[in-house]
Amino acid sequence: MSSLTPFPAPRLLWIAATTFVATAAMAACGGDAVPHDTTTVAASTIAFDSAHTLSAVTQVGAAPILALAPDGRHATAWVSAPDGGTDGxxxxxxxxxxxxxxVLRELTDPLGPIEPHGEAPPKLAWSTRAGGSSTLGALYVVGKLVPGRRFPASALRFVRSDDGGATWSSPVTVTDDTTKGLANGADFGSHNFHALHAAPDGTFYVAWLDGRAGKSAVYMTHSIDGGATWAANVRVVPMTSTLTEACPCCRTAIAADADGTVYLSWRAVIADTSAPASSAAPATGGAADAHAAHGAASPQTIRDIVVARSTDHGATWSEPVRVHADNWIFDGCPHAGPSLAVDPSKRLHVAWWTGKPGAAGVFYTQSSDRGATFAAATSLGVAEASQPAHVQLAVAGTGASSTVFATWDDGTKRVPQVTLRVSRNGGTTFDSATVVSAPGRSATFPVLTVDQAATALTIAWAEQTLETVAAAAPRPNMKDPNASMPLPRVGNTQVMVRRAKLGGVPAAQAATVDDAFRPLQTGDQAPSYGVRLVSGAQRGDSLQIVEPGRVTLLNVWATWCTSCREEMADLDALFARYRAQGLRVVAVSVDQGDPGKVVRFTEKEKLAMSIGHDPQGIVQRTYSVVGVPETYLIDGNGRVLWKTAGNIHGALDGARTAIEQALVKPVALAR
Incomplete structure (x- = not known):
């Protein structure tokens, strides 16, 4: 299996899309069979009120978060900015x-704007310490553009209120990273995708992804005085461990039980040693020389969820344990981290999303031995393919009689919608899904709270119209070494909220079969699509990918994608080998901006095949492409005969076989 570089999907705040390859590849990954689905019981008896716009008071809002105090007070937070800009x-x-x-308060930070990042939103938690004193804590990221730095620097900041949100402390930085040499000393560095949790004993715990040592790793700190002071930062997994690297753009999650055991979860980067090397036909000239220099495709990595635990306030940690061997091979970051919860019986509950082909979606499991082992994974919302989903858990009650709530933005739909499933027997079975958000609107990054009696439920999420999503500026793809990431905008986004009393009539909205997200598959009719050529004698002309009687190999790529550049030699060699028999090879670049860098790359590599440029990414939407590179073989009737996702180098035998069969088979033109 080959690696893919993710495209940004049309969802709030530019989350990266996932990878799709043939379902048959599951066995090659060495993965388990599709995890079992729970027995679905009767429809969830949840009576929701009507959704209302929580952010109406600030005109726009993004990155919502909720926290429920033991005494019943609700805290809700979101990020707004004038005109939907970057001044969060x-x-x-x-x-x-x-x-x-x-009590509504607007908080600003003297270091700069507060980021409205959906996968790394501000966090809230209520801490109740010995003696009954209560503190509401808020954790957030301040972004800063630094000359010469491709990504904004980030400072992880904490503020607290001891009077229920009426007044707030001055912000403090919880990290002690002094390695970056940036302005403001230890404040700014690579500190993001954070979690905040208040343990039963009142201790605040904070985790985040940190780049101070090079590759992304998980760090932790804690405070026993309501966030006034913070302990020294601790690297959770030593650099010598095989699981030391963390997926750099997926949020972390924390939970703690009454005995002081702290659990931390994240998406780990795990080396895949199962993929065999593949052979390739020899190629010559230009890109072929580059191919020889780099050898085979880049090493593949698995991106699965792990959990570690600490019994000494985070000073030391157990070896991370995978909650389930999804064995999802993906050389990118999906921007979708896990969720954790612990019930009073010390049962640990975990939910997560995976993009594993053939079993992509949201899963749930639990551990009754403090995270040493986990039960079989339960599928909550799974399909052949899924965009990234962001799941959140809440648990009320204890043990086998606890009620488990899971909400997520369903990535198996073309337009994400907030979905809820409830288990009333400790996670053994779940009610059927309830759709919480309105149809026809993009609803993402839900959060939820529930009281311990499991009688009152609140869900909030970020929402955009489909017109707003379509008009949003594309995110710079940071695989491009010349690209730089701007500060995130709030945009024309709203924070919605619904509340429910449990035991009423369900308010589900049925989804239609046509709403399912489905990548283009072998046997499908290829959509009509034309692209402007930027190379060869036809430079400047528009070429139709589907042409009656012509066999076309369509490749979607970008100059910033390493796997794409590496496979150019193989594609050009296929063109050289079969062009006399009528094969067209068209490589469509989705680089943003003018075609200059695409033309320069083409000329440098002396590519003979046709090169197109699609700066708006129309081919991505038209062909349901979610990662580069992807390659399609299309016959003269416009039917997809063969497809591969990732570097074609490992699939050359299949490509040559499919091409030869297509070229010798007579084409009966459709009338």
Whole structure:
């Protein structure tokens, strides 16, 4: 199996899309069979109120978060900015059911704007310490553009309120990274994708992904005085461990039980040693020389969820344990981390999303031995393919009688929608899914709270119209070494909220079969699509990919993608080998901006095949392409005969066989 570089999917705040390859590849990965689905019981008896726009008071809002205090106070936060721009401010609303008094405060940070990142939103937690004192803590990231730095530097900041959100402390930085040499000393570095948790004993725990030592790793700190001071940062997994590297753009998660055991979860980068080397036909000239220099495709990595535990306030940690061997091979970051919860019986609950082909979607499992082993994975919302989904858990009650709530933005749909499933027997079986968000709108990054009696539920999420999503500026793809990431914008996004009393009539909205997200497959009719050529004698002309009577090998690529550049020699060799028999090879670049860098690469590598340029990524939407490179063989009737995702180098035998069969088979033109 080959690696893919993810495209940004049309979802809030540019989350990266996932990888899709043939279902048959599951066996080659050495993965388990598709995890079992729970027995679905009767429809969930949840009576939701109507959705209302929580961010209406600030005109726009993004990155919502919720926290419920033991005394019943609700805290809700989101990020807004004037005109939906990058000058992020944190808004915190505190209220109590049955009380008309509300406290709303706008918080700013002297270091810079607060980031409205959906996968790394601000976090809230209530800490109740010995003696009954209560603190509401907020953790967030401040972004800073630094000359010569491709990504914004980030400072992880904490503020607290001891009077229910009426007044707030000055912000403090929880990291002690002094390795970057940036302005403001230890404040800024690579500190993001954070988690905040208040343990039963009142300790605040913070985890994040940190790049101070090079590759991304998980770090932790804690505070026993309500966030006034913080302990020294601890690297959770030593650099000598095989699981030391963390997927750099997936959020972390923390949970703690009443005995002081702390659990931490993240998506680990795991070396894949199962993929055999593949042979390739010899190629000559230009890109062929480059191919010889780099050898075979880059090493593949698995991106699976792990859990580690600590019994000494995070000073030392157990070896991470995979919650399930998804064996999802993906050389990119999907921007989709796990969720954790611990019930009073010390049962650990975990939910996550995977892009594993043939079993992509949201899963749940649990551990009754403090994270040493995990039960079989339960599929909550799974399909052949899925865009990234962001799942959140809440648990009320204890043990086998606990109620488990799981909500996520369903990536198996073309337009993501907030979905809820509930288990009333400790995670053994789940009610059927309830769709919480409105149809026809992009609803993402849901969060939830539930009271311990499991009688009141609140879900909030970020929402955009489909027109807003379509008009959003594309995210710079950071695989391009010349690209730089701007500060994130709030955009024309709203924070929605719905509340429910459990035991009423379900308010589900049925999804239609046509709403399912489905990549283009072998046997499908290829959509009509034309591209402007930037190379060869036809430079400047528009070429139709589907042409009656012509066999076409379509490749979607970009100059910033290493695997794409590496496979150019193989594609050009296929063109040289079969062009006399009528094969067209068209490589469509999705590089943004002008075609200059595409032309320069083409000329440098002396490519003879046709090169097209699609800076708007129309081919991505038209062909349901979610990663580069992807390659399709299309016959003269426009039917997809063969497809591969990732570097074609490992699939050359199949490509040559499919091409030869297509070229010798007479084409009966459709009339």
């Amino acid at each position: 401010r944190l808004h915190v609303l505190v209220a109590r059911d049955g009380d008309t008094t509300q």
